[in-house]
Every structure is written in structure tokens, then in C-alpha cells.
Amino acid sequence: MALNRDKTRNFCIIAHIDHGKSTLADRLLEQTGTLKGKQLQEQTLDSMDLERERGITIKSHPIRMDYDSPGRGVHTLNLIDTPGHVDFHYEVSRSLAACEGALLVVDAVQGVQAQTINNLYLAMEHDLTIIPVINKIDLQAARVDYVMEQFIDLIGCDPDEILLVSGKTGAGVDELLEAVIDQVPAPTGDPDLPPRGLIFDCIFDPYVGAVAYVRLFQGTVQKGEKIKLFGNEKQFEVGEIGWFRLDRIAQKDLSAGEVGYIATGAKDVRDVRVGDTVTLVENPCDGPLEGYVEAKPMVFSGMYPTDNDQYDDLFEALQKLQMNDAALTWEKETSAALGFGFRCGFLGLLHMEIIQERLEREYDLNLIATLPNVEYEILLKDGSVELCENPALLPDVKYIEEIREPIVRAAVITPKEYVGAVIRISLERRGVQTKMEYLDTERVNIEFDLPLNELVVDYYDKLKSVTKGYASLDYEYTRNQADDLVRLDILINGDMVDAMTCIVHRDNAYSWGLKLCQKLKELIPRQMFVVAIQAAVGTRVLARTTVKAFRKNVTAKCYGGDISRKRKLLEKQKEGKKRMKQVGSVEIPQEAFLAVLKVER
Amino acid sequence: MGIYIHVPFCGSICSYCHFARTAEHGASLRARYVDAVLAEMELRRQSCAVIADRRRPLHTCYLGGGTPSELEPEQMQRMLAGVLDGLPLADDFELTAEANPESLSASVANAWREAGIDRISLGVQSLQPDVLQLLGRQCDPATARAGLDLACRSFERVSADWIIGPGLRRATLLDELSEAADRGVEHFSVYILEVHPGTSLERRVQRGQVRLLPDRQTEELYLAVVEHLASLGIAQYEVANFARPGAESRHNRNYWPHRPWLGLGPGAHGYWGRRRYGNHDDLQQWLAAVESGGLPESAVDPLNRPAIRLERLILALRTKKGVPVERLPAGALDIARGQEEGLWTVSADRLILTSLGFLRIDTIEERLAGLTL
Numbered sequence: 001m002a003l004n005r006d007k008t009r010n011f012c013i014i015a016h017i018d019h020g021k022s023t024l025a026d027r028l029l030e031q032t033g034t035l036k037g038k039q040l041q042e043q044t045l046d047s048m049d050l051e052r053e054r055g056i057t058i059k060s061h062p063i064r065m066d067y068d069s070p071g072r073g074v075h076t077l078n079l080i081d082t083p084g085h086v087d088f089h090y091e092v093s094r095s096l097a098a099c100e101g102a103l104l105v106v107d108a109v110q111g112v113q114a115q116t117i118n119n120l121y122l123a124m125e126h127d128l129t130i131i132p133v134i135n136k137i138d139l140q141a142a143r144v145d146y147v148m149e150q151f152i153d154l155i156g157c158d159p160d161e162i163l164l165v166s167g168k169t170g171a172g173v174d175e176l177l178e179a180v181i182d183q184v185p186a187p188t189g190d191p192d193l194p195p196r197g198l199i200f201d202c203i204f205d206p207y208v209g210a211v212a213y214v215r216l217f218q219g220t221v222q223k224g225e226k227i228k229l230f231g232n233e234k235q236f237e238v239g240e241i242g243w244f245r246l247d248r249i250a251q252k253d254l255s256a257g258e259v260g261y262i263a264t265g266a267k268d269v270r271d272v273r274v275g276d277t278v279t280l281v282e283n284p285c286d287g288p289l290e291g292y293v294e295a296k297p298m299v300f301s302g303m304y305p306t307d308n309d310q311y312d313d314l315f316e317a318l319q320k321l322q323m324n325d326a327a328l329t330w331e332k333e334t335s336a337a338l339g340f341g342f343r344c345g346f347l348g349l350l351h352m353e354i355i356q357e358r359l360e361r362e363y364d365l366n367l368i369a370t371l372p373n374v375e376y377e378i379l380l381k382d383g384s385v386e387l388c389e390n391p392a393l394l395p396d397v398k399y400i401e402e403i404r405e406p407i408v409r410a411a412v413i414t415p416k417e418y419v420g421a422v423i424r425i426s427l428e429r430r431g432v433q434t435k436m437e438y439l440d441t442e443r444v445n446i447e448f449d450l451p452l453n454e455l456v457v458d459y460y461d462k463l464k465s466v467t468k469g470y471a472s473l474d475y476e477y478t479r480n481q482a483d484d485l486v487r488l489d490i491l492i493n494g495d496m497v498d499a500m501t502c503i504v505h506r507d508n509a510y511s512w513g514l515k516l517c518q519k520l521k522e523l524i525p526r527q528m529f530v531v532a533i534q535a536a537v538g539t540r541v542l543a544r545t546t547v548k549a550f551r552k553n554v555t556a557k558c559y560g561g562d563i564s565r566k567r568k569l570l571e572k573q574k575e576g577k578k579r580m581k582q583v584g585s586v587e588i589p590q591e592a593f594l595a596v597l598k599v600e601r
Numbered sequence: 602m603g604i605y606i607h608v609p610f611c612g613s614i615c616s617y618c619h620f621a622r623t624a625e626h627g628a629s630l631r632a633r634y635v636d637a638v639l640a641e642m643e644l645r646r647q648s649c650a651v652i653a654d655r656r657r658p659l660h661t662c663y664l665g666g667g668t669p670s671e672l673e674p675e676q677m678q679r680m681l682a683g684v685l686d687g688l689p690l691a692d693d694f695e696l697t698a699e700a701n702p703e704s705l706s707a708s709v710a711n712a713w714r715e716a717g718i719d720r721i722s723l724g725v726q727s728l729q730p731d732v733l734q735l736l737g738r739q740c741d742p743a744t745a746r747a748g749l750d751l752a753c754r755s756f757e758r759v760s761a762d763w764i765i766g767p768g769l770r771r772a773t774l775l776d777e778l779s780e781a782a783d784r785g786v787e788h789f790s791v792y793i794l795e796v797h798p799g800t801s802l803e804r805r806v807q808r809g810q811v812r813l814l815p816d817r818q819t820e821e822l823y824l825a826v827v828e829h830l831a832s833l834g835i836a837q838y839e840v841a842n843f844a845r846p847g848a849e850s851r852h853n854r855n856y857w858p859h860r861p862w863l864g865l866g867p868g869a870h871g872y873w874g875r876r877r878y879g880n881h882d883d884l885q886q887w888l889a890a891v892e893s894g895g896l897p898e899s900a901v902d903p904l905n906r907p908a909i910r911l912e913r914l915i916l917a918l919r920t921k922k923g924v925p926v927e928r929l930p931a932g933a934l935d936i937a938r939g940q941e942e943g944l945w946t947v948s949a950d951r952l953i954l955t956s957l958g959f960l961r962i963d964t965i966e967e968r969l970a971g972l973t974l
Contacts, residue, residue, distance in 0.1 A: 552816040560870035570970035
């Protein structure tokens with residue numbers, strides 16, 4: 001079927017988390033007749049259980065809709081549902097680059113949030129036509145006028161350009177479809193030139209290998225042709241090509257202006273990088289598209305099976321997850337305290353949580369994850385520079401000239417009454433305020449330069465708690481910066497627990513160490529013997545607490561049925577102990593490894 | 602093998618007791634109970650042929666309660682004769698009955714001796730009036746002393762129960778134990794008071810009417826008792842049991858090493874053929890089951906190998922025989938540190954808990970169980 005480019009529109013939906021993006025997408029699929037009745041479920045495009053449960057989108061989900069516009073004929077609408085979260089910033093930017101237009105969706109109750117603004121800027125950078133949409137107008141608490149004002153301030157549109165819809169009831173969805181046709185430009189590009197396509201996502205399919213999601217800007221690609229990628233020079237044969245409904249629909253070819261997929265046969269998704277440019281081996285285009293960056297992990301954490309027998313299972317699970325997630329990195333690691341495990345790298349905190357949850361849920365693993373940390377750049381006395389993503393492996397101080405840590409620009413949008421609290425928790429975490437502006441009479445946008453490590457430890461939770469959940473956060477890596485950082489070790493009965501080592505600012509080391517010791521004292525249950533907990537920088541012990549030994553703890557009578565009762569109790573306790581890790585002769589509950597998260601500053 | 606018969610009748614209910622028992626009973630109910638015990642024995646004989654196997658003689662029969670001395674002597678004789686009828690008895694066969702000082706009379710003692718009972722376990726608990734009252738015992742110190750004398754006069758082997766609980770003074774407690782030993786008690790069971798759910802003691806503790814002893818004081822009393830009895834030549838052989846050499850309870854010795862025993866009566870447990878069963882606690886339910894010709898079991902614990910292994914380990918750990926070090930899971934216990942801190946000793950490659958170790962035994966067991974299962 002030859003493509004009628006004039007009647008094609010490629011667009012995406014951008015929204016802050018929870019603003020109803022996926023539900024609105026459901027209505028579009030329904031209204032265009034793309035999916036019917038049974039095929040639709042809540043958040044149809046979110047295929048992972050985790051996505052549905054948390055109401056978030058993790059992977060891109062393109063879908064092609066044929067929409068019969070009254071009096072204007074059938075149009076092909078390609079919707080690219082994008083991950084909304086800051087962790088997937090780069091994926092979002094690639095999805096945007098595959099479109100000509102974007103629906104900027106804002107919740108009628110919550111109004112503009114940090115991610116709304118961030119994604120808006122991103123869309124503007126890609127020169128997309130932006131259609132402002134206020135969603136959830138059916139809600140009682142909807143504040144349509146107020147959100148309209150925000151939109152007008154934000155993008156300088158006219159009030160009548162703003163569409164009012166309800167993804168839940170379907171109100172305004174027809175007008176929305178018409179607006180897409182009216183306002184989003186049709187794709188351009190010559191189908192007869194050498195092909196040039198953008199890979200905006202990639203998934204792994206066990207039957208056909210890595211499947212690249214592509215937007216073709218020029219040229220035509222056919223099944224069976226040899227393609228190559230610019231980034232890594234790899235070549236593949238097109239095993240299958242086509243476009244998306246809920247499933248993939250195979251076609252003969254894809255041509256300029258279209259959104260679809262190419263099955264590459266690659267055995268590893270890392271060979272097919274998001275953002276890379278695809279062309280033909282025989283008839284290549286001049287050069288790649290702009291904007292290709294390799295996804296780089298920003299947050300690291302050690303992951304260990306609580307039961308050492310699960311090490312191989314964890315290894316296998318990580319391999320499987322990585323097949324579908326090129327941004328996940330890991331390498332083997334050994335901890336004196338936790339045994340064999342992996343140091344994993346993630347795009348951000350949400351990415352980390354998702355991976356941990358999937359490992360536990362889909363692969364039935366019991367994990368201990370160490371405190372998340374960042375990658376430090378260590379300038380050594382000899383002038384060389386090392387990267388360190390595991391605090392316990394920091395070189396000895398005597399070799400270190402300087403430690404540099406990643407700094408992010410964190411943008412917080414908060415109701416004005418919480419400004420003081422937001423500034424306080426940010427300063428406590430070594431933040432430097434760089435900007436503050438009123439978005440309207442109610443809400444303030446504050447920006448900080450903040451060490452990423454402080455952010456990953458507990459900033460987001462803290463922010464949510466001091467603003468009663470109203471603040472939103474977005475952040476972006478800016479630079480590495482030196483500071484007076486030291487390594488704080490925790491010793492239990494004299495043994496260093498490498499998994500609890502963290503890097504802190506020298507000025508905070510003492511109070512930090514003391515609070516950590518106190519927290520650990522609460523978290524480590526009494527044992528047979530006294531347990532000594534110490535915090536130390538180098539050989540200097542900064543703080544010490546002790547967990548007393550158990551006192552009386554005896555079942556005096558053990559006759560008849562008591563024996564069964566006793567044994568069953570022990571069997572039950574054994575279950576609880578699965579979450580304990582043994583360090584020397586001390587049993588340490590899993591929460592203790594994350595004690596830092598629970599320390600009040 | 603051994604037999605345990607539970608006699609659920611009491612003159613009154615002790616505040617801490619959570620066993621199957623009732624204070625409401627008349628002669629006809631007691632007679633019906635004895636009939637039912639005999640009927641249960643018959644059912645057990647039918648379901649298990651080896652009971653009468655000559656190669657597995659009966660080493661011990663134990664009558665617990667409740668209060669076996671609430672039973673009329675004739676009923677007791679009838680019950681024992683019926684249960685033991687045709688069973689091969691070991692040369693050192695021991696027949697113990699529990700009794701309360703207030704219901705053990707000279708005539709009961711005579712009748713019991715005739716019925717073959719050769720060992721008495723007397724529920725004294727204390728000789729302090731306020732402590733007896735707190736425990737809900739009907740007995741006063743004078744009656745308790747008289748009971749002790751009668752028991753020691755009538756039976757060669759006498760054991761006495763004591764409780765470590767609130768209101769005790771160390772010196773008084775130790776004096777009481779000396780006094781009992783002087784009167785002829787050769788075996789003591791000394792329990793630390795435990796508060797069980799549903800008991801009146803629990804309610805009184807919750808309402809603040811009873812203050813339990815702080816752990817530290819309980820520990821001190823327990824350690825003092827161990828030391829004191831040892832000085833009288835009465836050595837500890839299990840967490841709560843003490844005896845002159847050779848006077849250890851065969852009943853205890855039978856089931857701690859996991860030998861089979863048969864349990865009869867309401868709330869009784871038995872261990873037979875790799876399974877542990879528990880009879881209905883409720884007298885009426887137990888009666889109804891037996892009288893309709895069914896085994897009166899309310900719970901069966903099918904013991905698999907790991908369960909048996911674990912039970913052997915924890916039961917052996919409770920005794921002064923201890924466990925072979927090689928049977929402990931690797932790395933489970935910091936053996937040197939435990940020796941330093943006085944929790945256990947190691948001799949002839951066996952790890953033996955000290956009395957201090959016994960006080961921490963739940964933690965030690967948890968630790969072993971965590972690594973064994």
C-alpha cells in the first residue's frame with residue numbers, strides 16, 4: 001500500500017506522570033476504531049504489569065491508527081506513546097525526534113508540573129507543533145480556567161487553541177483527532193533517496209531478535225535488504241518489516257514519513273542502539289541524523305541474592321533483562337559482607353526500582369540492594385583519573401588528589417507555601433539555589449545545583465514528604481565537580497561491612513556516622529553476643545554503638561506437643577531469616593543495608 | 602517406648618495453666634473418662650500392632666494433667682490395669698503420676714502403690730503463701746509440706762515442681778529447695794513462669810494486676826537455683842530438670858532422644874511412626890470421638906526427615922548431653938566466643954550448653970534452625 005504522505009501524521013503525547021496519558025491513548029485507539037471492545041483494557045499500550053500497576057510507561061509503544069475524518073477521508077495517524085519519566089529522558093527525546101507534533105497533556109486538577117515543562121522544552125527543541133490539551137475535565141476538582149492560564153503563560157497560545165478532553169469519558173476526543181490533522185504537519189522526505197531512519201526504541205523478541213522501532217525520514221527500506229547502523233557500523237538483514245497495531249503487522253517495505261519496525265536478527269539489543277541512524281549497505285545516505293548519544297548509567301547499586309544459591313539465577317535474570325534494556329549495565333562484584341553479586345548501573349532511581357522489582361517479581365529472587373550511589377571521578381596524585389562506582393573500592397586517601405562527583409540541575413515546582421521547606425532540604429543536601437520564579441500566583445519553580453549522590457539517596461522521598469506530595473522534580477546532569485569527600489566505613493564487631501560504605505562530605509562525616517550507628521542499632525536485632533557497631537573514616541573511629549546480647553530467652557517446658565510447636569515456630573522464623581544476611585557471626589536484616597535512607601538529617 | 606496418659610481433672614484452675622483441664626467433674630464423668638482411655642488404648646492397639654511387640658518393651662508410663670490425684674483410686678487402678686494389660690514391661694519400668702499436695706492422701710498413696718505407681722511428681726511450685734496465691738494454687742504452705750512428707754514416706758522416688766515467678770526472694774526459694782531435698786525429693790522440675798494466651802494470668806498481667814519478674818532477676822534466680830541444687834548433689838540434666846545421679850526421669854529420657862511414645866487422653870500428644878499426633882484438647886470432643894470409635898486426634902504433624910533432624914538437634918541441645926559438634930551446621934555458632942562468654946562448653950567433641958546458655962536457648966535454636974532447614 002503506497003503511503004499517502006499528505007494524509008499521514010506522526011505525533012506523541014507528552015505529560016507529567018499520572019496526568020492520564022495512557023488513558024487518553026486508549027480513547028484515541030477506541031475512537032479511531034483501531035481497537036475494539038475486548039482488545040482494549042486499561043492502559044492498553046502499557047504491556048508490562050508493572051507499567052499498569054504503577055500507571056507509568058516504561059517502553060515506547062507506537063501504534064498506527066486509521067482515522068476517517070468526516071469529509072476529509074482516511075488519515076494514517078502514528079501515535080508514539082513515550083515514557084514520561086525523567087530517567088528515560090533520552091528515550092523521550094528520541095521519540096520526539098520521530099514526530100512532527102506533540103499533544104502536551106496537563107491534568108486539569110494538578111496543573112503544570114516539572115515534567116510538563118521539561119518535556120515541553122524538549123518538544124520545542126525538536127521543533128514540534130504543540131497542541132495544548134487539558135485532560136480529566138470530568139473530575140469535580142478540575143480547575144480548567146486556572147490550567148488554561150498556566151498554558152497561556154507557558155506557551156503563549158490563545159485560549160481557544162487549548163483542547164479540553166477527558167480520557168475517561170471520551171469527551172473532546174473527536175476534536176482532538178481533528179486538531180491533530182489540522183495542526184500537525186504531514187511528514188516530508190523523498191522516498192526515492194537513499195534511506196535514512198531514526199531508531200527510537202528497540203525491543204528483543206526471542207523469535208526474530210532485536211526489533212528496531214524506526215521513523216524513516218527519507219528513502220524506502222524493503223524486507224530482505226541489507227541495512228547498516230551508523231553508530232556501530234553493524235550490518236543486518238531485514239528479516240521482517242512493517243508497522244504497528246497492538247502487534248506488529250508485517251509489510252513489504254517502509255518509506256519516508258512512516259513509523260514502523262525492522263527486525264534485525266541481532267542477538268543483543270545493545271547492537272541496536274536507541275538514537276542511531278539506519279540506512280542501506282548498498283545505497284547509504286550521506287550521514288547519520290543528529291543527536292545520537294550513548295545512554296549512560298547515572299545511578300549504581302550492588303545487587304546480591306540473600307540466598308547465595310540464587311546467584312546463578314540472578315545472573316541469568318540480569319542477562320535476560322538486559323536483552324530488552326540496553327541502558328541496564330552490570331558487572332560481577334564480590335562483597336565481603338554479601339558474597340557474590342553484581343554492581344548494576346541504571347539511568348536513574350525509577351529505572352533502578354523497576355529493575356529491582358522485576359527481578360524479584362518476574363524472576364522470584366530475594367535480593368539485597370546496597371545504597372544507591374553515583375560514579376565518582378578520582379584524580380590521583382600521579383595525575384591519572386579513575387572512575388569509581390563502588391564506594392568500597394575508592395583508592396586509599398593517600399593516593400587521591402581530588403574526588404569529583406556528578407552535579408545535576410534539579411528543578412522543583414512546588415506550591416508556594418512549601419518553598420521554605422524545599423530550600424531547607426535542598427541546602428541540607430549541599431544544594432545551591434540557582435533560580436526561583438513564580439509560575440503563577442500559586443506555584444514556584446526553584447532550581448538547584450545538587451550533587452546527584454544526595455539526590456539519589458533520599459531527596460525525592462524527602463521532597464514528597466515535606467510538600468505533602470505536591471512538589472514535582474526533574475533533573476538533568478550538568479557536570480562533575482570536586483568537593484571535600486571522604487569514605488565512611490561501617491564496622492560490625494570489627495569487620496568492615498563493605499556494602500554499607502558510603503561517600504560523604506567531610507563536614508557531615510561525624511554526624512552522619514553517629515546517626516548511622518544509632519539507626520543500625522535500632523535495625524539490628526539482639527543476638528547471642530554483644531554486637532559493636534562503629535563508623536570510621538580511615539582508621540579514625542567517629543562513632544560507636546552496641547546492640548546488647550539477648551537476655552532470658554528460653555522456652556522452659558518442651559514436652560509433647562510443645563516440640564511440634566517449637567519446631568514450627570523455628571521453621572517460620574527461618575522464613576524471616578531469609579531476609580537476613582550473615583556478616584561474621586552477626587545476622588543483619590536487609591533494611592540495615594539501606595539504613596542511610598532512614599537517617600534523619 | 603513410653604506411654605503418656607493425660608488426666609484432665611482439677612480441683613481448681615491455676616492461673617498460668619494452658620493444658621487441657623476442667624474443674625467441673627463428677628464421679629460418673631470420671632468413670633466415663635476411664636472407659637474412654639481404655640477404649641482409646643484399644644483403638645491404638647488396633648491401629649498399631651507393634652505396641653505389644655516384645656522387642657519394644659515399655660520403659661515408662663506417665664500420668665500427667667490436670668491432676669491425676671483427682672481420680673478415685675479404684676478408677677486409677679482400673680485404668681492402669683487396662684492400659685498396661687499385655688504389654689511387655691522393661692526391667693527398669695517406671696510408672697510416674699503427678700499429684701497435688703492437697704489431693705494426695707495416705708489412702709490414695711496406698712492405692713497408687715498397689716496399682717504399680719512407683720514415682721510421684723508433686724506439684725508444689727512454691728512454699729510462699731503469696732506466691733501460691735498468685736499462681737492460683739489451692740494449697741497453703743503447710744499442706745504442701747505435709748504432701749511432700751507423705752509422698753516421700755510412701756514412694757521411693759519423688760520429684761517436685763517449682764516455679765520461678767513474681768514475688769520470689771532468692772534466699773527463700775533456695776531454702777525451700779533445700780528443705781524439699783531434705784525431706785527426700787530426689788528430682789526437681791523448675792520452670793520459669795510463662796504467660797500463655799487465654800489464661801487468667803495473662804489477663805491479670807494485661808490489666809497490670811501482676812507484674813512479672815524482670816528478665817534480669819529471672820536469670821539470677823535461675824542461675825542461683827542451678828548452682829544451689831548442684832551444691833546439694835542434684836545436678837541439672839535438662840533446661841528445667843534436676844536430679845540426683847540415677848534419679849533422672851525415664852519419661853523425659855524417653856522422648857527427648859525421640860523414642861516413640863503413645864499419648865492417651867484429651868490434649869495428649871503421641872509420637873509414633875514418624876508422626877506426631879495431638880488429641881482433642883476439649884474433654885467432650887475427645888470423649889465423643891473415642892466413643893464413636895474413631896481416633897480422637899485433632900492434629901497430626903507428619904514429620905519429614907529435616908523436621909526430625911531439627912527436632913533431634915533442639916531436643917539434644919536442651920540436655921546436658923549436648924550435641925556432637927560435627928552435627929552443628931557449619932559456621933552456625935562462634936564456638937570460641939561462646940566458650941569465652943560462658944554460653945557453652947565443648948567436651949569430648951560435644952557442645953554442651955551451660956545454664957547461662959540454656960537461658961538463651963531460643964536464640965541459639967533459631968540460629969541453628971536458620972541454617973539447618
